Amino acid sequence: MGSSPPFGYLKQSNIIFLRLFMILVLSSILNKTNLCSHSVASINSSITFSLQALHLDGYFNFDAHNIQYAAKDFGNRYHFMPFAILYPISVFDISSTIKHIFHMGSSSKLTVAARGHGHSLEGQAQTHEGIVINMESLRGIKIVSSEEMPYVDVSGGELWISVLHETLKHGLAPKSWTDYLYLTIGGTLSHAGISGQAFKHGPQINNVYQLEVVTGKGEIVKCSEQQNADLFYAVLGGLGQFGIITQARISLEPAPQMVKWIRVLYSEFSIFSRDQEYLISSKNLLDYIEGFVIINQTGLLNNWRSSFNPKDTLLASQFNSNGKILYCLEMGIYYSHEETSIMNQKTEKLVSQLSYIPSTLFLSEVTYLDFLNRVHISEMKLRAKGLWEVQHPWLNLLVPKSKIFEFAKEVFGNILKNNNNGPILIYPVNKSKWLTNRTSLVTPGEDVFFLVAFLSSALPSSTGSNGLEAITIQNQRILDFCTKAHLGVKQYLPYYSSQEEWKTHFGNQWHTFVQRKSAYDPLAILAPGQRIFQKSIPFSPS
Numbered sequence: 240m241g242s243s244p245p246f247g248y249l250k251q252s253n254i255i256f257l258r259l260f261m262i263l264v265l266s267s268i269l270n271k272t273n274l275c276s277h278s279v280a281s282i283n284s285s286i287t288f289s290l291q292a293l294h295l296d297g298y299f300n301f302d303a304h305n306i307q308y309a310a311k312d313f314g315n316r317y318h319f320m321p322f323a324i325l326y327p328i329s330v331f332d333i334s335s336t337i338k339h340i341f342h343m344g345s346s347s348k349l350t351v352a353a354r355g356h357g358h359s360l361e362g363q364a365q366t367h368e369g370i371v372i373n374m375e376s377l378r379g380i381k382i383v384s385s386e387e388m389p390y391v392d393v394s395g396g397e398l399w400i401s402v403l404h405e406t407l408k409h410g411l412a413p414k415s416w417t418d419y420l421y422l423t424i425g426g427t428l429s430h431a432g433i434s435g436q437a438f439k440h441g442p443q444i445n446n447v448y449q450l451e452v453v454t455g456k457g458e459i460v461k462c463s464e465q466q467n468a469d470l471f472y473a474v475l476g477g478l479g480q481f482g483i484i485t486q487a488r489i490s491l492e493p494a495p496q497m498v499k500w501i502r503v504l505y506s507e508f509s510i511f512s513r514d515q516e517y518l519i520s521s522k523n524l525l526d527y528i529e530g531f532v533i534i535n536q537t538g539l540l541n542n543w544r545s546s547f548n549p550k551d552t553l554l555a556s557q558f559n560s561n562g563k564i565l566y567c568l569e570m571g572i573y574y575s576h577e578e579t580s581i582m583n584q585k586t587e588k589l590v591s592q593l594s595y596i597p598s599t600l601f602l603s604e605v606t607y608l609d610f611l612n613r614v615h616i617s618e619m620k621l622r623a624k625g626l627w628e629v630q631h632p633w634l635n636l637l638v639p640k641s642k643i644f645e646f647a648k649e650v651f652g653n654i655l656k657n658n659n660n661g662p663i664l665i666y667p668v669n670k671s672k673w674l675t676n677r678t679s680l681v682t683p684g685e686d687v688f689f690l691v692a693f694l695s696s697a698l699p700s701s702t703g704s705n706g707l708e709a710i711t712i713q714n715q716r717i718l719d720f721c722t723k724a725h726l727g728v729k730q731y732l733p734y735y736s737s738q739e740e741w742k743t744h745f746g747n748q749w750h751t752f753v754q755r756k757s758a759y760d761p762l763a764i765l766a767p768g769q770r771i772f773q774k775s776i777p778f779s780p781s
């Protein structure tokens with residue numbers, strides 16, 4: 240089927256009349272019960288017809304063969320075939336489409352999913368027989384490099400890697416990142432965007448001055464802390480529920496040229512986490528902090544040699560973990576070429592305050608771009624082995640500081656036997672430095688909490704411990720333990736299948752979340768893949 244509208248010769252007034260007529264026809268068909276397949280087909284062609292009649296700069300594609308990519312995501316476990324894909328060129332394309340669907344009313348089942356880079360894990364950017372908006376078609380990066388407050392106005396569909404490349408041309412860069420940069424602005428701002436800079440600058444949703452949003456009624460709204468603040472905060476961390484982010488104004492800072500990248504190992508969790516907590520409370524010691532867990536892995540230090548230099552080659556070569564679980568603290572100090580000697584002093588000072596295993600100090604110096612884009616190298620390697628497009632049963636948790644020891648003892652010491660299925664990240668953040676209170680993001684009640692990410696890949700058709708079933712069972716055991724032990728853990732990139740579970744997840748924020756939903760997307764048209772609200776089922780805060 241052709242993808243561009245065939246009604247170019249119709250006048251605007253005729254098109255409006257045609258749309259209204261189609262909506263009336265459609266509503267009257269939909270109101271009839273017991274639809275036979277003939278009437279389903281006729282509804283589908285009416286919908287196609289009415290969508291094609293919209294006056295757009297971009298276009299729809301209805302061809303099943305061409306649109307099936309939108310029924311897939313990084314998780315590779317959920318596949319919902321859309322009805323059509325919109326390739327928008329302007330914000331008006333998105334607004335007209337949503338307005339049109341809004342005017343169809345609650346009797347139409349049509350929903351809308353914005354698709355960023357499709358790196359969701361459980362179908363969150365998909366819609367069953369609805370409209371997927373291919374956000375990457377909406378392009379635009381404009382940098383304003385004022386001295387006091389540099390920022391970039393960027394389309395919601397741009398990738399962070401593109402923003403980095405563009406801002407670096409001006410000697411600038413955003414402050415807060417994700418570990419992987421082939422994600423869209425709208426996709427990460429709908430969650431939080433957490434990485435090793437979050438302890439200092441807060442998550443990405445903390446570094447946004449303004450948004451342009453298309454609500455579930457099709458309205459185009461500019462919002463910020465000063466203007467339409469409720470919508471602004473609702474959308475940040477809002478899981479796509481309140482509006483589609485078409486543009487974001489993101490705060491920038493002067494970009495460093497280089498990063499001193501440091502890794503050290505611990506065999507005692509309590510010492511590792513104590514050092515991590517100390518570092519996030521310190522002022523100006525470092526710019527980046529993460530960490531990961533190594534369970535039952537041999538030859539690890541050898542793998543690092545391609546990118547890191549041991550401080551003491553001989554001692555490092557003699558290091559033996561004796562089968563113990565190891566915890567790697569990873570740090571970064573930013574600097575420019577002329578600051579090399581200051582940076583070396585800073586590094587000495589930093590490591591002298593830590594209690595790691597002395598033979599395990601590894602150092603490296605990389606450009607800022609290579610540092611931020613580090614996961615892309617792993618991606619290329621995995622792609623070459625056919626191991627990137629596998630299933631990804633990931634589990635991301637936010638664990639309160641007071642419970643992290645109990646969590647680590649049971650999960651790393653008992654539930655997990657190895658981490659051969661993928662990395663396990665663990666690092667703390669300091670909520671008092673975050674300005675997320677009014678956003679939709681849900682975090683544990685304590686000021687300091689740890690992000691713990693189990694980033695597993697399932698081997699295709701394996702029935703062993705590296706297969707989907709075994710990993711899913713293991714994830715469930717972790718979740719069950721957290722619930723039984725009352726750890727106050729919250730899921731990051733949350734996934735639930737019932738509204739009861741969502742209510743528990745949001746806790747006392749649920750009431751506000753539902754109120755905002757009824758204000759900005761009263762028909763529950765947006766982001767159905769999150770499975771929080773269902774179109775045509777009224778929602779209430781109780």
Ligand code: FAD
Binds near residue numbers: 312416
């Ligand atoms: P999509 O998967 O396309 O969409 C995600 C959700 O947001 C969907 O519900 C969708 O409808 C909605 N959405 C998309 N665009 C918009 C928009 N413009 N407006 C409103 N809603 C929208 N997260 C971190 O915080 N830190 C990390 O370090 C990190 N690393 C990652 C590494 C990898 C390899 C992967 C796969 C994911 C990682 N993530 C990380 C998670 C990632 O931030 C989320 O999965 C994010 O949603 C992916 O962005 P996307 O552009 O692919 O979004």
